[in-house]
Amino acid sequence: MERKYDPEVVEKKWQEFWNKEQIFKFHLDTSKEKYYVLEMFPYPSGRIHMGHVRNYCIGDVVARFKMMQGFNVLHPMGWDAFGMPAENAAIKHGSHPAVWTKNNIDEMRRQLKRMGYSYDWDREIATCHPQYYKWEQWLFIRMLENGLVYRKKSIVNYCEPCRTVLSNEQVEDGACWRCSTPVVQREQDGWFFKITTYAPELLEWCEKLPGWPEKVLTMQRNWIGRSKGARIVFDLEKGGDPIEVFTTRPDTLYGATFMSLAPEHPLCLQLSRGTEQESAVKDFVNRVLTQEWQERVGETAEKEGIFTGAYCINPVTGRRMPIYVANFVLFEYGTGAVMAVPAHDQRDFEFAKKYGLDIVIVIQPEETELDSESLTEAYAGEGRLVNSHEFDGMDNVSAIKAVSEKLSSMNRGGTTVNYRIRDWGISRQRYWGAPIPIVHCPDCGAIPVPDEDLPVVLPTDIEFPKSGRSPLPDLDWWLNVPCPQCGNPAHRETDTMDTFVESSWYFDRYACPRYDKGIIDPETDGYWLPVDQYIGGIEHAILHLLYSRFFTKVLRDMKIKRSDEPFTNLLTQGMVIKDGAKMSKSKGNVVDPEDLIDKYGADTVRLFCLFAAPPERDLDWTSEGVEGAARFLGRVWNLVFQYKDLERPASPGTDNDQAKKVRRITHKTIKKVTEDIHNRFHFNTAVAAIMEMTNEMARLTAEEVEGSPEIAAAVHEAVRSLVILLSPFVPHAAEELWEAFGEKPGMVRVPWPAFNPELLVEDEVLIVVQVNGKKRAEIVVPLDAPEDHVKQAALAEPNVQRFIEGKTIRKIILVPKKLLNVVVS
RNA sequence: GCUCGGAUGGCGGAAUUGGUAGACGCAGUGGACUCAAAAUCCACCGCCCUUACGGGUGUGCGAGUUCGACUCUCGCUCCGAGCACCA
Numbered sequence: 060m061e062r063k064y065d066p067e068v069v070e071k072k073w074q075e076f077w078n079k080e081q082i083f084k085f086h087l088d089t090s091k092e093k094y095y096v097l098e099m100f101p102y103p104s105g106r107i108h109m110g111h112v113r114n115y116c117i118g119d120v121v122a123r124f125k126m127m128q129g130f131n132v133l134h135p136m137g138w139d140a141f142g143m144p145a146e147n148a149a150i151k152h153g154s155h156p157a158v159w160t161k162n163n164i165d166e167m168r169r170q171l172k173r174m175g176y177s178y179d180w181d182r183e184i185a186t187c188h189p190q191y192y193k194w195e196q197w198l199f200i201r202m203l204e205n206g207l208v209y210r211k212k213s214i215v216n217y218c219e220p221c222r223t224v225l226s227n228e229q230v231e232d233g234a235c236w237r238c239s240t241p242v243v244q245r246e247q248d249g250w251f252f253k254i255t256t257y258a259p260e261l262l263e264w265c266e267k268l269p270g271w272p273e274k275v276l277t278m279q280r281n282w283i284g285r286s287k288g289a290r291i292v293f294d295l296e297k298g299g300d301p302i303e304v305f306t307t308r309p310d311t312l313y314g315a316t317f318m319s320l321a322p323e324h325p326l327c328l329q330l331s332r333g334t335e336q337e338s339a340v341k342d343f344v345n346r347v348l349t350q351e352w353q354e355r356v357g358e359t360a361e362k363e364g365i366f367t368g369a370y371c372i373n374p375v376t377g378r379r380m381p382i383y384v385a386n387f388v389l390f391e392y393g394t395g396a397v398m399a400v401p402a403h404d405q406r407d408f409e410f411a412k413k414y415g416l417d418i419v420i421v422i423q424p425e426e427t428e429l430d431s432e433s434l435t436e437a438y439a440g441e442g443r444l445v446n447s448h449e450f451d452g453m454d455n456v457s458a459i460k461a462v463s464e465k466l467s468s469m470n471r472g473g474t475t476v477n478y479r480i481r482d483w484g485i486s487r488q489r490y491w492g493a494p495i496p497i498v499h500c501p502d503c504g505a506i507p508v509p510d511e512d513l514p515v516v517l518p519t520d521i522e523f524p525k526s527g528r529s530p531l532p533d534l535d536w537w538l539n540v541p542c543p544q545c546g547n548p549a550h551r552e553t554d555t556m557d558t559f560v561e562s563s564w565y566f567d568r569y570a571c572p573r574y575d576k577g578i579i580d581p582e583t584d585g586y587w588l589p590v591d592q593y594i595g596g597i598e599h600a601i602l603h604l605l606y607s608r609f610f611t612k613v614l615r616d617m618k619i620k621r622s623d624e625p626f627t628n629l630l631t632q633g634m635v636i637k638d639g640a641k642m643s644k645s646k647g648n649v650v651d652p653e654d655l656i657d658k659y660g661a662d663t664v665r666l667f668c669l670f671a672a673p674p675e676r677d678l679d680w681t682s683e684g685v686e687g688a689a690r691f692l693g694r695v696w697n698l699v700f701q702y703k704d705l706e707r708p709a710s711p712g713t714d715n716d717q718a719k720k721v722r723r724i725t726h727k728t729i730k731k732v733t734e735d736i737h738n739r740f741h742f743n744t745a746v747a748a749i750m751e752m753t754n755e756m757a758r759l760t761a762e763e764v765e766g767s768p769e770i771a772a773a774v775h776e777a778v779r780s781l782v783i784l785l786s787p788f789v790p791h792a793a794e795e796l797w798e799a800f801g802e803k804p805g806m807v808r809v810p811w812p813a814f815n816p817e818l819l820v821e822d823e824v825l826i827v828v829q830v831n832g833k834k835r836a837e838i839v840v841p842l843d844a845p846e847d848h849v850k851q852a853a854l855a856e857p858n859v860q861r862f863i864e865g866k867t868i869r870k871i872i873l874v875p876k877k878l879l880n881v882v883v884s
Numbered sequence: 885g886c887u888c889g890g891a892u893g894g895c896g897g898a899a900u901u902g903g904u905a906g907a908c909g910c911a912g913u914g915g916a917c918u919c920a921a922a923a924u925c926c927a928c929c930g931c932c933c934u935u936a937c938g939g940g941u942g943u944g945c946g947a948g949u950u951c952g953a954c955u956c957u958c959g960c961u962c963c964g965a966g967c968a969c970c971a
Contacts, residue, residue, distance in 0.1 A: 278887085278967080281966080282967080307970090308971075389969075406971075477970085597966095601966085670897095677964095679896055684895095684909070741900090747897090747909075748907090834904055871951090877904085882952095
């Protein structure tokens with residue numbers, strides 16, 4: 060009797076089996092080749108969404124496929140558990156972030172288990188556990204000792220009502236993401252990771268990551284932003300520390316007529332002090348600094364500035380250059396000071412025009428002659444130097460080097476490289492994060508908490524202020540501690556770390572989740588790391604992926620890790636789209652994965668996610684498409700139950716034509732599916748091939764199959780293969796069908812089938828016949844038919860005759876086993 | 885503005901090395917089964933002409949290379965993403 064496919068029963072049964080048999084547990088075994096497949100761990104927001112489902116379906120196929128290929132597979136899951144939403148929920152609902160987070164984790168773990176993913180749940184980690192962040196604190200202190208952590212005052216985005224610093228990502232259109240109040244710039248002390256130390260190496264290694272999408276590498280290269288240029292020192296007219304600038308155009312130095320400083324630059328106020336410009340400069344700086352960022356840098360923002368009252372000296376011309384404050388100069392890039400060359404930089408040109416500053420042309424293009432009086436815009440192109448003393452007549456590209464060398468010999472600068480990337484500010488005035496393990500002592504300064512006192516546990520017995528402000532600074536018992544160095548009263552650092560810190564090394568911890576002798580067990584690290592395949596959304600192309608690369612290099616240099624890079628191969632999956640837009644609550648086009656599991660079962664959801672589009676592209680969600688996936692599973696189910704009891708002879712023969720055909724389809728499909736998964740993760744075409752094979756099998760009649768032992772044997776092989784090939788995609792249904800064959804369950808232990816190349820060879824081939832490149836006929840010829848025979852057969856075709864009649868055959872092109880083109884005129 | 889992607893039927897997509905464009909699925913149309921419906925099964929399904937055989941045309945646009953171009957080259961258009969006063 061044929062059994063009905065009931066996903067609910069089947070899926071529960073096999074999830075319990077996998078759990079009981081510990082089927083997804085893999086241990087360090089140097090005799091086996093390892094494969095570490097990882098999907099980006101989720102933030103426990105409450106419920107899984109389709110983006111998670113898609114991400115984890117992709118990873119699960121890879122993991123199961125590798126398991127079946129005999130690899131020792133590490134496939135873990137955990138929780139990026141610190142962060143703002145927990146605090147928001149606490150404020151809104153009066154819950155505790157820890158409770159809220161734990162409940163969400165429990166709920167989402169339950170949901171992920173219902174999807175049947177092949178995770179080793181014993182390796183689960185949550186970054187909010189003290190056992191996890193203890194090692195992060197430990198690493199922070201090591202980095203501090205190695206000069207990779209420092210404390211500085213810097214200008215940050217600040218939200219007044221929320222009383223907290225916001226990261227760039229948390230600023231939306233210049234306003235706080237939580238209360239929509241415009242963000243202000245504010246000077247604040249904070250801790251920084253010196254990622255800039257690694258900028259050159261992070262950039263170099265972009266060339267050594269062939270397994271990463273070019274798009275992501277490009278974004279990282281741009282973010283790191285290496286520029287070659289020169290450092291130039293300008294002495295102040297009245298003495299004191301000189302001003303240094305970075306420029307990519309030292310060739311234009313002879314045309315530098317004034318100096319521009321960022322309003323944040325301390326020199327602005329310093330230089331104007333005591334001059335008649337003092338109060339005007341102060342007003343200007345205050346105005347710009349309190350401006351909203353949008354207002355200052357936005358499209359409509361006008362270039363403006365003010366004279367400081369001071370001058371510096373152009374080192375090569377001796378020209379007295381007025382020093383201006385200019386709102387368009389970025390304090391964070393280069394040195395925060397720019398030598399202004401109005402003739403050859405558009406911004407400087409506009410500024411000079413506005414304030415009546417000198418414009419000196421020093422580069423003349425080949426075609427036209429520029430004239431400073433009639434110049435309407437800056438000329439930034441190439442040309443020959445003029446007004447540049449000994450460099451006159453030199454082409455400007457050579458002059459870049461020549462002028463740099465002159466500066467170097469004058470001890471006034473020289474060739475240098477500048478990076479756009481900035482050090483990573485990790486201090487957050489938030490509660491729900493890993494405490495920074497520092498005690499501030501009035502006498503000793505910032506002193507690290509001794510290793511034996513780690514972890515600095517985040518207190519959970521707190522009142523959450525309605526304002527959204529962190530409760531930590533109000534927590535006297537926690538705040539006030541003796542200085543670890545002198546023992547005098549001191550107080551703890553109340554800032555917590557950016558949550559990106561936790562996600563920068565979690566993949567290392569999966570290899571040794573309960574290790575308590577150090578941050579990373581060298582033995583498991585040496586075996587499992589680096590991650591062979593990392594899978595996640597493109598939205599992490601810069602931050603998370605760059606930070607993780609940085610951490611890996613830091614840990615390597617501390618001899619804690621061996622790898623240079625964390626992720627050998629990276630797959631960035633597209634978004635899940637519905638009705639032309641990304642699924643989101645505000646758009647009201649959200650599909651809840653769990654509703655789908657209830658209705659169709661996890662296997663159908665998995666199948667659709669994998670079939671509808673290749674992983675890197677956006678996936679268009681349609682309910683009709685899901686129905687189609689469900690229908691297909693039903694067809695496979697019926698097919699297997701129809702043929703599962705066929706006799707299975709020792710080896711299926713190939714004497715019978717029909718049997719041979721079945722075997723050919725089987726082995727062609729094995730080849731296609733194997734290659735599609737292995738070479739390019741194109742699960743959509745792999746599934747399509749399985750569908751084609753299913754359609755072919757369904758075409759056979761029962762009489763046909765049962766009437767010949769040879770065909771029966773071939774069909775038996777075919778349906779068994781079908782189940783094996785499907786198992787990474789729809790593991791529950793596959794296990795059930797596998798069991799129906801009387802086989803031992805636990806399909807990830809079933810070896811992935813190999814195809815027999817001999818069986819792929821066709822007896823006859825279809826040749827397309829073209830006349831002048833247009834298809835006119837098809838002929839079927841024996842595989843080994845001689846060339847002449849094929850040509851004759853092609854020319855004999857009536858429709859071919861029709862088109863060559865009365866014309867001269869110029870050429871006949873034969874592509875073996877494919878195509879024949881008759882060229883006539 | 886710069887950088888990187890992308891554009892193929894009514895829709896999602898396929899064509900892996902230049903060799904039958906549209907695999908597979910969805911939607912649609914017709915049929916079988918049924919009292920009927922659902923489900924299932926079978927057939928058709930780019931556009932235009934043709935009852936059919938077949939022909940013309942067709943992969944964003946315009947050129948080019950080639951016996952042959954979705955694929956390669958040059959020049960555009962549009963869409964998406966990232967960065968954006970980076971000196």
